[in-house]
Amino acid sequence: MEAYVDIINKIRADYVDIFMEERQTSQINMEENKIQKSSVSFDKGIGVRVIRDGKTTYAYTNDLSKSGIEELVAKLIKNEFYEKFLNFKKINGRAFIIKTNPQQVDIKEKLNFVKKANDHVWSLDGRIRQVRVLYADSLQRIKIANSDGFYTEEERIYTLFLVHVTAFEEGVLQTGYEAEGGLKGLELFEEIVPEALAEKAAKRALMMLRARRIKGGRMPVVIAAEAGGTMIHEAIGHGLEADLVQEGLSVYSGKIGQRIASEAITVIDDPTLPNMRGSYVFDDEGTQAQRTVLVDKGILINYLYDRYTAMKEGKKSTGNGRRQSYEHYPIPRMSNTFIAPGNANPEEIVRSVDKGFFVKKMGGGQVNTVNGEFVFEVQEGYLIENGAVTEPVRGAILIGTGQEILQKIDMVGNDLGFSIGTCGKNSQGVPVTDGMPTVRIPEIVVGGQSD
Structure with a gap:
């Protein structure tokens, strides 16, 4: 982050902040008894916001080279540079505890959660017509500095698991949906059982078929x-x-x-x-x-x-x-x-x-x-x-x-x-x-x- 904080010192404005982000996301999507999508994506970039005379200007780039940063700054500078430069003070906060970073776990273990939920739903009732199971996790690292002289950073890990079930009988179509997740890692599956979550969604769809x-x-x-x-x-x-x-x-x-x-x-x-x-x-x-x-x-x-x-x-x-x-x-x-x-x-x-x-x-x-x-x-x-x-x-x-x-x-x-x-x-x-x-x-x- 230290390589970018001089951006703030170069822009004349009432307020300036810079947001740097690195993100890695994993996703598994299972439908029709098949893994339809299994992906890992990466992204990285910075965004700079300038507030001047009550108006906001925002620019961003994923080109973090020296020339990319210089181009970003050039788009934002409209007046002369600041004459004084800030000494940034890092602000620390109390981080949330993550027990198991999903980014460090083999994808086979994540696939196992998805398959367990999917297979259990299909075994429940012949009126079930469609099952979708989604697993996703993301690791987000952010660094933020602003013209008040503050600098901070944070790492966020999210895990999400959801099941969507569709049931059909005599012209009636009903769905059931359950989702769990949070700012947590694979300890999520110490709190929930994939089959139980899936069954809850399925039973809701099945019950509503015959409800008046x-x-x-x-x-x-x-x-x-x-x-x-x-x-x-x-x-x-x-x-x-x-x-x-x-x-x-x-x-x-x-x-x-x-x-x-x-x-x-x-x-x-x-x-x-x-x-x-x-x-x-x-x-x-x-x-x-x-x-x-x-x-x-x-x-x-x-x-x-x-x-x-x-x-x-x-x-x-x-x-x-x-x-x-x-x-x-x-x-x-x-x-x-x-x-x-x-x-x-x-x-x-x-x-x-x-x-x-x-x-x-x-x-x-x-x-x-x-x-x-x-x-x-x-x-x-x-x-x-x-x-x-x-x-x-x-x-x-x-x-x-x-x-x-x-x-x-x-x-x-x-x-x-x-x-x-x-x-x-x-x-x-x-x-x-x-x-x-x-x-x-x-x-x-x-x-x-x-x-």
């Missing part, structure tokens, strides 16, 4: 902790990212200090949680990761900032400047975002509903951050009758607005479940974790079969 379609309408809904945090990620998370707030593209713009949710709701973003998929020691601008309370007992108290959006308001970054790679400039992004647990017993929450809908597993979702409107698919859901979870139903979607659902939640469980994903925004994808406890929504529109 839900009758839509307004009704009480209980969302289980194991459903994952898709709702919190979409319904409020994106709306609290400072770039959208400042552009007037968030329903939560200008609402700091106001009540936006019920007193039962506290929302936190925390990349310091050990070894989760959205965790990091430093963000992609070199700001140390920190726990940020966004909503405190229903009151909006903060947004998620990167350096640029924080500078615009005279604030400090919350450590949420993230980017997909050196080819992308950083923007405010969530990390591990969740609703904090409450005091209610999850079983009591279910018993409190006489007739309603129970969401055990969320599917995908879409949200309009300007007005907060959302639509969420339910992958696995059941009827609640007389305070008990009864028969499975399919075809359900949850429809509403983020501000409505957050205001209505009146019971929050003392449990907490997480789900993983890759969040897309501005053509960039970053790893995230979303979580929530079991919650009760007294009334929400559940889309389904009409009369």
